[in-house]
Structure formats: structure tokens, C-alpha cells
Amino acid sequence: xxxxxxxxxxxxxxxxxxxxxxxxxxxxxxxxxxxxxxxxxxxxxxxxxxxxxxxxxxxxxxxxxxxxxxxxxxxxxxxxxxxxxxxxxxxxxxxxxxxxxxxxxxxxxxxxxxxxxxxxxxxxxxxxxxxxxxxxxxxxxxxxxxxxxxxxxxxxxxxxxxxxxxxxxxxxxxxxxxxxxxxxxxxxxxxxxxxxxxxxxxxxxxxxxxxxxxxxxxxxxxxxxxxxxxxxxxxxxxxxxxxxxxxxxxxxxxxxxxxxxxxxxxxxxxxxxxxxxxxxxxxxxxxxxxxxxxxxxxxxxxxxxxxxxxxxxxxxxxxxxxxxxxxxxxxxxxxxxxxxxxxxxxxxxxxxxxxxxxxxxxxxxxxxxxxxxxxxxxxxxxxxxxxxxxxxxxxxxxxxxxxxxxxxxxxxxxxxxxxxxxxxxxxxxxxxxxxxxxxxxxxxxxxxxxxxxxxxxx
Numbered sequence: 524x525x526x527x528x529x530x531x532x533x534x535x536x537x538x539x540x541x542x543x544x545x546x547x548x549x550x551x552x553x554x555x556x557x558x559x560x561x562x563x564x565x566x567x568x569x570x571x572x573x574x575x576x577x578x579x580x581x582x583x584x585x586x587x588x589x590x591x592x593x594x595x596x597x598x599x600x601x602x603x604x605x606x607x608x609x610x611x612x613x614x615x616x617x618x619x620x621x622x623x624x625x626x627x628x629x630x631x632x633x634x635x636x637x638x639x640x641x642x643x644x645x646x647x648x649x650x651x652x653x654x655x656x657x658x659x660x661x662x663x664x665x666x667x668x669x670x671x672x673x674x675x676x677x678x679x680x681x682x683x684x685x686x687x688x689x690x691x692x693x694x695x696x697x698x699x700x701x702x703x704x705x706x707x708x709x710x711x712x713x714x715x716x717x718x719x720x721x722x723x724x725x726x727x728x729x730x731x732x733x734x735x736x737x738x739x740x741x742x743x744x745x746x747x748x749x750x751x752x753x754x755x756x757x758x759x760x761x762x763x764x765x766x767x768x769x770x771x772x773x774x775x776x777x778x779x780x781x782x783x784x785x786x787x788x789x790x791x792x793x794x795x796x797x798x799x800x801x802x803x804x805x806x807x808x809x810x811x812x813x814x815x816x817x818x819x820x821x822x823x824x825x826x827x828x829x830x831x832x833x834x835x836x837x838x839x840x841x842x843x844x845x846x847x848x849x850x851x852x853x854x855x856x857x858x859x860x861x862x863x864x865x866x867x868x869x870x871x872x873x874x875x876x877x878x879x880x881x882x883x884x885x886x887x888x889x890x891x892x893x894x895x896x897x898x899x900x901x902x903x904x905x906x907x908x909x910x911x912x913x914x915x916x917x918x919x920x921x922x923x924x925x926x927x928x929x930x931x932x933x934x935x936x937x938x939x940x941x942x943x944x945x946x947x948x949x950x951x952x953x954x955x956x957x958x959x960x961x962x963x964x965x966x967x968x969x970x971x972x973x974x975x976x977x978x979x980x981x
Contacts, residue, residue, distance in 0.1 A: 776959025
């Protein structure tokens with residue numbers, strides 16, 4: 524329910540209440556005069572009426588507060604439904620854990636969750652059938668991305684290549700010789716039809732392989748003849764790894780958020796003083812509109828050139844030994860610049876990370892050009908001004924995002940990316956549909972911006 528409707532309800536409550544109290548005051552005063560026949564008792568009656576009016580006013584205030592709280596909860600539930608619309612995401616756990624058992628909002632949230640669950644089950648049925656078919660195939664089957672990440676592998680291939688080496692999200696080159704795979708993929712792509720190849724394993728064995736380019740669907744399918752029939756079946760996959768990033772286009776303030784090329788970025792450092800502390804890790808992942816491309820990421824350790832304090836290692840787990848052989852920032856600055864070029868940089872308290880990037884770039888004697896940026900912490904407070912805790916864990920819980928790899932640069936990036944893509948429909952629901960509107964919208968969080976500036980995050 525929107526604020527104009529809320530104002531109308533609150534105004535009506537106070538108007539009706541005041542009218543009732545006013546009407547009540549007249550008969551009370553008259554009763555005092557009639558019963559006592561003492562007009563001086565009017566003073567006592569007045570006191571009595573004032574006490575009743577005060578009590579009524581307190582009651583009205585409590586009623587108004589309850590109405591506002593209920594409307595806030597309704598708006599929060601509506602926002603969560605908007606946030607997860609069209610996805611397989613569930614409503615945040617608070618709707619099942621925090622609400623009272625007899626709360627009508629909990630029952631409404633439960634009904635919505637049940638509907639979403641039935642829809643997910645219906646949509647997953649064809650996938651489950653396909654998984655059963657692929658898992659039952661005796662030949663080994665692996666689907667890899669253009670960069671060699673395994674996005675699907677059935678049980679036969681897992682046995683053939685070694686399940687320690689080959690799994691979803693790992694590189695196929697841990698099991699197969701890179702040169703052989705790349706050459707076979709190129710041959711199949713050039714011929715526009717499946718090709719046969721003998722591909723070596725890293726152990727030196729040769730596998731007769733059928734190689735098929737998947738064309739516009741992205742990636743390549745490798746199938747191997749299995750000489751031993753296994754009784755177990757099954758298939759593991761994350762076919763989203765095959766998604767290809769849309770081509771970058773020029774970005775301006777009129778670019779729609781739904782078509783915005785984004786890099787979610789995070790750094791780990793020796794401390795929080797941007798003037799004296801140094802970077803020890805930088806992570807980033809690509810997002811386009813409301814889709815996270817997990818396979819388009821970077822995760823680099825950085826040699827800070829000074830010892831990492833134990834208190835910082837306790838937070839991010841990066842030790843002096845881990846960065847001893849890592850390059851200084853100047854050697855990877857070009858890689859970072861290429862990754863973020865022609866995108867908008869997003870992060871949680873991103874001003875800190877950009878300030879660190881600026882200082883490291885300047886220390887390396889390189890030019891610095893500040894990118895356009897959006898800060899998820901500012902957007903949260905602009906969307907929900909009553910939010911009290913803005914740390915990443917609390918915001919992730921608020922948006923129904925599972926925490927994994929916390930306090931690692933790439934881990935924090937992936938969490939922040941999931942928060943951001945859930946924000947896009949919420950922003951659109953608030954009339955924020957372009958980059959320029961989002962940049963202006965986040966400036967509503969003036970108090971947080973002031974604190975960031977006081978910390979030197981600029």
C-alpha cells in the first residue's frame with residue numbers, strides 16, 4: 524500500500540477518534556452538572572474529560588502505530604515478491620521464521636511460497652527427465668565453456684576422467700591436455716559439424732572423442748566411449764556457465780538498468796586506512812542487467828609490499844606467505860582496467876574499494892580515471908530508510924542471499940552481485956529504471972555518504 528493511501532487511513536483514524544472524543548465530552552460534562560447540581564463541579568468534570576481525552580489520544584497513537592507497522596510489513600512483503608518475480612528464488616526466511624504463528628502476513632507469505640514452489644516443481648520436471656536420460660547414457664559426456672570450464676558431466680565421464688579432477692565449475696584442462704582440446708574444439712567449430720579426435724589425458728592416455736560445437740547455445744560437448752559399464756548413473760551440471768556475456772555498449776545515464784553492463788568489485792586490504800594501508804586481493808564478477816555471469820570473474824592476490832597485520836589476516840584469511848609470490852598491483856592494473864572498462868562498478872561500500880584502487884594506481888605511477896559506480900549499501904537505505912544494520916551479512920539476509928566465501932574478495936563480490944540483481948526489480952518498482960536515476964536515488968542516503976567521506980573514501 525502506497526504512502527498517499529497510508530496518509531488517508533491515518534488521517535481518518537485521527538479525525539474519527541477526535542470527533543468521538545469531542546462528542547463524548549459534551550454528555551460527560553452535562554452528566555456531571557445534572558448529577559451534582561453543582562456548577563462548580565464542572566471543573567472536576569473537565570478534568571475527567573481531559574483524562575479520558577488523553578487516554579483516547581494514547582489509544583489512537585497506538586492504533587496508528589499498529590496500522591503503520593502493518594502497512595510497512597505489507598509493503599515489505601510486496602517488495603520481496605517484486606524482487607523474486609520470474610526467478611527460482613524463495614521468499615527470505617524471515618517470513619517463515621520471524622512472523623507470529625497467527626500472523627495473517629505469515630499465512631499470506633506461506634501461500635505465496637507454496638505457489639512459487641509448485642511453479643518451480645512444474646518448471647523443473649522436464650530438466651529432471653533430461654538429467655535422468657543423460658545420466659543413464661553409457662558414454663562419457665562433458666560440456667565445457669569456451670574457456671574450458673565444465674558445465675555438465677555425467678557419471679560415466681566422471682569415472683573416466685577422475686571425479687577429483689573433473690567436476691562442474693572446474694577446468695577440463697585438469698584432466699585433458701589443453702592443446703588437444705582447443706585444437707579439436709576449433710576443428711569442430713570450423714567444420715560446423717561434429718568432429719572426431721584423439722585427446723590425451725594428463726596421464727598420457729588417449730581417448731577417442733566426439734567433439735560437437737553447441738553453436739548459439741554456447742560451449743562444446745565432448746563425448747567419450749566408455750569401455751566399462753558402471754552401475755551408477757547421474758549427472759551434474761550448471762548450464763548457466765555456458766551463458767555468454769552480451770557485447771558491451773556505450774554507457775550513459777539513460778542506459779536502462781535491465782541492460783546495464785556491471786562489474787561487481789571488492790578488495791581485501793591490510794586495513795581500513797586508504798591513505799596508508801595496501802591491497803592484498805581484488806575480486807570481480809560480471810553482471811549484465813539482472814543476470815550474474817559467474818564464469819566471467821577475476822580473483823587475484825596482490826603483494827602489498829608490507830606485512831599484513833594479524834588482525835587483518837584474521838578477517839580475510841590472507842597471509843604474508845600467500846602474497847609473497849603475488850605480483851604488486853602495478854603489474855595487474857591493466858588486467859583490472861580491462862575488466863571494468865565500459866561498465867558500471869558496483870560494490871558494498873564501493874567508495875572504499877575505489878579509493879583503494881585510486882591510491883594503488885597512483886602509487887604505481889599510472890593514470891586514474893574514476894568509473895561510474897553504484898553502492899549497494901546506499902541503495903538499500905534509499906529503498907528501505909528504516910534499515911538499521913547495513914553490514915553485508917545483514918543485507919544479504921534481508922535480500923534472501925546465502926553467504927558463501929565471506930571476507931574473500933571474490934566471495935564478497937558474488938554475494939554483492941546476488942544482492943544487486945535482486946535490487947534491480949525493486950528499483951524499477953520505485954520508478955528507478957536508468958543508471959542516472961539510480962545514481963541520484965542513492966544520494967538519498969546522505970548520512971552514510973557523510974560517514975564515508977569522513978573516512979576519506981573519496
